[in-house]
Amino acid sequence: MSGKRVAAITKRLLQQFRRDRRTLALLFVAPIVILGLLGYLIRGSASAQVVGIANEDQGPIGATVAAALARSSGISTTTIQSSDGDSKLKDGSLAAYIVFPSDFSSQAQAGTIAPDVHLEGSQPGTIAPVLQALQEALISAVSSQAPGQGLHVQPRISYLYGGPGFDTLDYFGAAFIGLVVFFLVFVVTIVSFLNERSQGTLERLMASPLRRGEIVLGYMLGFTVLALIQSVEVLVFALAVLKVHNSGNVALIFGIEALMAIAAVNLGIFLSMFARTEFQAVQFIPLVIVPQFLLSGILFSVSSEPKPLQLLSGVLPLTYAVNGLRDVMVRGADLSWGSLQLDVGVVAGFIVVLVIAAATTLRRRIA
Amino acid sequence: MSDSWAVDVEDVSKNFGDVKALDGVTLRVRQGEIYGLLGPNGSGKTTLIRMFVGLVAPNAGTVTVLGQRMPNVAMLSHVGYMTQAAALYPGLSVEENVRFFAAINGTEGGVKVALEFVKLYDRRDSVVSTLSGGMRQRCSLACALVHKPQLLLLDEPTVGVDPQLRVELWAGFKEMADAGTTIIVSSHVMDEAERCQRLGLILFGKLLTEGSPDEIRARAGTPTLEEAFLSLSQSRA
Numbered sequence: 118m119s120g121k122r123v124a125a126i127t128k129r130l131l132q133q134f135r136r137d138r139r140t141l142a143l144l145f146v147a148p149i150v151i152l153g154l155l156g157y158l159i160r161g162s163a164s165a166q167v168v169g170i171a172n173e174d175q176g177p178i179g180a181t182v183a184a185a186l187a188r189s190s191g192i193s194t195t196t197i198q199s200s201d202g203d204s205k206l207k208d209g210s211l212a213a214y215i216v217f218p219s220d221f222s223s224q225a226q227a228g229t230i231a232p233d234v235h236l237e238g239s240q241p242g243t244i245a246p247v248l249q250a251l252q253e254a255l256i257s258a259v260s261s262q263a264p265g266q267g268l269h270v271q272p273r274i275s276y277l278y279g280g281p282g283f284d285t286l287d288y289f290g291a292a293f294i295g296l297v298v299f300f301l302v303f304v305v306t307i308v309s310f311l312n313e314r315s316q317g318t319l320e321r322l323m324a325s326p327l328r329r330g331e332i333v334l335g336y337m338l339g340f341t342v343l344a345l346i347q348s349v350e351v352l353v354f355a356l357a358v359l360k361v362h363n364s365g366n367v368a369l370i371f372g373i374e375a376l377m378a379i380a381a382v383n384l385g386i387f388l389s390m391f392a393r394t395e396f397q398a399v400q401f402i403p404l405v406i407v408p409q410f411l412l413s414g415i416l417f418s419v420s421s422e423p424k425p426l427q428l429l430s431g432v433l434p435l436t437y438a439v440n441g442l443r444d445v446m447v448r449g450a451d452l453s454w455g456s457l458q459l460d461v462g463v464v465a466g467f468i469v470v471l472v473i474a475a476a477t478t479l480r481r482r483i484a
Numbered sequence: 485m486s487d488s489w490a491v492d493v494e495d496v497s498k499n500f501g502d503v504k505a506l507d508g509v510t511l512r513v514r515q516g517e518i519y520g521l522l523g524p525n526g527s528g529k530t531t532l533i534r535m536f537v538g539l540v541a542p543n544a545g546t547v548t549v550l551g552q553r554m555p556n557v558a559m560l561s562h563v564g565y566m567t568q569a570a571a572l573y574p575g576l577s578v579e580e581n582v583r584f585f586a587a588i589n590g591t592e593g594g595v596k597v598a599l600e601f602v603k604l605y606d607r608r609d610s611v612v613s614t615l616s617g618g619m620r621q622r623c624s625l626a627c628a629l630v631h632k633p634q635l636l637l638l639d640e641p642t643v644g645v646d647p648q649l650r651v652e653l654w655a656g657f658k659e660m661a662d663a664g665t666t667i668i669v670s671s672h673v674m675d676e677a678e679r680c681q682r683l684g685l686i687l688f689g690k691l692l693t694e695g696s697p698d699e700i701r702a703r704a705g706t707p708t709l710e711e712a713f714l715s716l717s718q719s720r721a
Contacts, residue, residue, distance in 0.1 A: 317571030321627070324537035324565040325588045326557055 143400045151407050154426075158411060161423035166243050168192045168250070169214030171199035176222020178258060182232070183217065185254035191246040206237045206277045209420065213237060213247045230255055230270045238276035239447040240418065241285050248272075278448050283362055290361030291446035292415040292439040294351055298374050299381045299435060300406055302344045306385025307398045310336065315394070329479045333472060337382050344378030365445035369452070373445065376464045377438045383471035390478040409435040434467040489548070490515045490635050490666035491536060496545030498531055498689075505531040506542070507689040513668060513682075515634075518661050520680030521670040522713060528689040529670040530568060533637050536668070537565050550634055561589045564633035568640050570624035574613035578604050581612060582626045589631035598630040601656050603649065617644040625653070629660070636660070638669045642676060654679050674710045687717050 134140055170186060172179040187194045192212075197205065202214040216233040224231055234251065236244055251272065259268055279287060313319045322332060352371060355361045363370070388405065392398040411417070412426060413435035419427055430436045441460030444450035450457045491513040498506040506528045513519045521529045534540040535547050538555025547554040550562055572581050582595050599605040602622035612620060621644050629636055636657075642650045654676070657667055661681075669680060677683055678697055685692040685700070693700060693716055697709055704712035 316574065317567050317569050318573060320539065320567055321565065321571050321585070322588065323539055324534075324560060324563070325585070326561040326590065327588050328557060 139397055139400065143403070147403055151403070151411075154408065154411055157423060158417055158426060161426070166192050166212035166246055167210065168194050168247055169197035169202055169205060169211045170194050171197050171202065171214060171216045173199060173219045174217040174221035175219050176225075178222040178225045179217030181258040182254050185258045186215070186250060189250040189254060191250045202235055203277065206235065209237075211237065212240075212243045215251060225259070225268065228268055230259065230268055230272075232272050234272045234274045236274060236276050238279040238283060239288065239443065241279075241283060241288055248274075278364070279362060286359065287362035288443075288447065289415065290355055290359065291363075291442045292413075294355050294361075294370070294446075295374060295377050295438045295442045296410065296415060296435070297351055298344060298348050299377045299438070301347065302340060302378045302381040303385045303405065304399075304402060305343070306336070306340050306382045307389045307392070307401060308395055310386050310389040311392055311395055311398045314389070329476045333383070333386055333476045333479065336386055337379060337472070340382040340385075341375070341379055344382065345375055348374040348378060361446070363446045364449035366451060369445050370442060373438060373441045373461065373464070376461065376468065377435075380434050380438075380464060380468050380471060383468060383475050387471055387475040387478060390475070409433050412436065413439045415439055434464055437461075437463040488515065489513065490517070490550060491519075491668065492546075492548040493532070493535075494546045494548075496532075496535065496542040496547060498528075498535070498540060498542050504689050506535075508545075509686070509689070509691045510545075511684050511691055511694065513666060515666050516661055516664045517682060518657060518667045518669065518680045520677045520683040521668065521686060522672065522677050522683050523670075523686035524672060524717070527686045529686055530639055532686070533565075533639055533668065533670055536635070536637055537563055561631065562634045564628040564631065564636045566625055566628035566636075566638045566641055570617075570620040572612045572620060572624055572627065575611065577609050577611050578615070578623050578626075579608035581623060582630050585627035586630045589633075591631045594630050594632055598626040601629070602626045603652070618646060618649070621645055622649070622653075632665075634665060636665055636667045638667065640671055640673075641669060642673070650675075674708070674713070677709055677713075685713065685716060692716055 168186070170183045172183050174180065183194070183196075186192070195211075197211075197214060199214070199216045202211070202216070205211040206214065213234065213236045216235070218231075218233060221230075221232065232251065232255075234248070236247065238244065252270075255270055274281075276283070313322070348371060352367070352374065356363055356367070384405070388401050389398060392401065408429075412419075412422070412430045413433050414430065415435075419430045419436060419440075422430060437460040441450075441457055441464070444454060444457050444460065452458065452461075489512045491511075493509055493511045496506055496509045497504070509528075509532065521532065523529050531540055535542060535554065536549050537560060538557070541555060549556075550559055552559045573584070576584070579595060579599065582598055583592075586592060586595055586598075596605065599608055602625050604619065604622055604626060607615070607619065610619075612623060615623065621642070625638070625641055628638070642653060645653065657669075658679075661667055669676060671677060680697070682694065682696055683700055684694045693703065695703065700716070701707070701709060701712045704715045706712045706715055
């Protein structure tokens with residue numbers, strides 16, 4: 118063991134990094150950006166779940182419970198007509214709505230508390246706060262109205278999407294199917310296109326009659342074949358082995374996955390133009406993947422993000438793909454849904470932009 | 485008639501930032517000629533060759549290849565270009581590499597002929613990453629000539645190739661030239677320079693002198709090409 122020899126290696130390593138500004142930036146800037154983003158995302162999102170209240174009770178208890186719900190900190194409430202409830206769940210403006218039927222008070226006096234709870238249901242994480250707030254409101258209302266009586270609390274719960282057996286994997290599964298494909302295809306593409314540059318074969322391709330568009334298109338098709346096989350595998354595993362909830366058309370899910378894969382291929386080709394070594398290419402992974410992972414609504418729904426981050430989410434392709442996959446798998450959307458048309462259209466638009474960007478950048482780098 | 489020239493370079497200059505890679509170079513290569521570009525490392529040989537295939541655009545002057553003003557993508561199928569480092573796909577076999585370069589140049593045949601030319605037909609199924617440096621160089625050569633180009637550009641083609649095979653390859657080049665293929669070779673190996681019909685000496689981006697090996701030796705008044713090259717470089721440096 119020679120201290121000098123060890124020191125030689127250490128010194129050489131630090132010397133190399135001194136000339137590689139990009140790696141230094143990644144080491145010291147990226148953690149702050151990622152943690153800052155995460156902190157802002159979690160602390161900054163104030164908006165609690167909005168719950169609609171339709172009080173049709175002819176007696177006094179419905180109003181008391183509604184007032185107690187309005188005071189609860191876990192949710193925010195708004196007064197609605199029960200007939201509007203379902204459409205407001207569908208358009209996402211409500212996470213749930215609660216109806217106190219006309220016989221609510223008389224039933225309560227007979228010993229049964231039975232509000233109608235309508236849950237949107239696609240996001241398991243939003244259900245617990247609603248039910249908990251209701252529970253607390255019922256207890257406080259009932260103890261003031263009818264102290265000492267033994268009451269049965271029997272809320273009638275219905276789900277717009279999913280159901281009582283719908284769990285976190287069902288919600289995340291839909292998004293992860295897309296994420297896994299997007300991420301892996303991106304990494305494979307960026308590295309192999311970079312190889313083409315570093316092993317000198319790109320120079321040869323450029324000195325052949327190949328057009329830039331032909332190179333980009335050829336790459337796209339080649340990786341798309343791989344990506345489609347991978348998509349099938351991921352989909353089968355998710356649906357057949359993990360039994361992730363799916364209320365939509367499997368072909369449609371596959372179609373969205375395929376679009377994501379093609380977008381990832383082109384993003385990989387495009388970004389490989391800005392990397393000179395595989396090392397630098399790998400550095401794009403945290404920059405491209407982490408923000409999209411945090412902001413595309415996979416973990417935190419976009420509507421609960423702080424406003425400035427919502428704008429950022431709105432320009433990330435993954436946001437639309439994740440939303441589309443959830444629409445199909447959780448909500449059973451088909452192509453007649455306007456929201457799904459938007460999602461698919463935006464992802465397809467990204468692909469076109471990326472293909473053009475990749476082909477143009479290819480030209481600029483060589484000339 | 486400009487189209488009797490395979491390559492016609494008129495007063496070409498190219499700067500990379502402050503560095504003058506080429507400075508007013510004029511040279512012409514006849515069809516069916518073997519022309520050697522000679523010069524030390526960094527003299528501008530590779531930049532000139534990259535201009536012939538449109539990878540580098542001159543800042544001033546014109547480059548005409550096979551009668552077409554460069555850059556011109558369409559005529560590149562008539563040009564074969566062997567880069568300095570053996571640029572191949574290491575994960576493919578020898579034959580798969582050659583077949584690929586044939587396909588992107590719009591042909592399918594000629595693979596066997598090209599592999600026999602570089603004496604790699606028996607190793608056609610070997611994966612390139614398992615080959616020695618000299619074999620890779622030969623495979624790279626096969627990729628450059630598989631589509632039977634009219635103009636073959638070879639950037640230091642026989643580096644790492646053993647002497648016996650080098651002789652055979654040069655015999656092959658001679659045959660191709662006799663059949664009408666123009667070959668431009670960049671080299672600093674004097675043994676290769678000796679085999680060219682004409683040589684251009686490039687130094688600091690300028691064409692120092694041009695002529696057959698005999699003419700250059702006579703001009704410098706030295707018995708060998710190597711000494712001629714050194715004495716001519718020093719007289720202008």
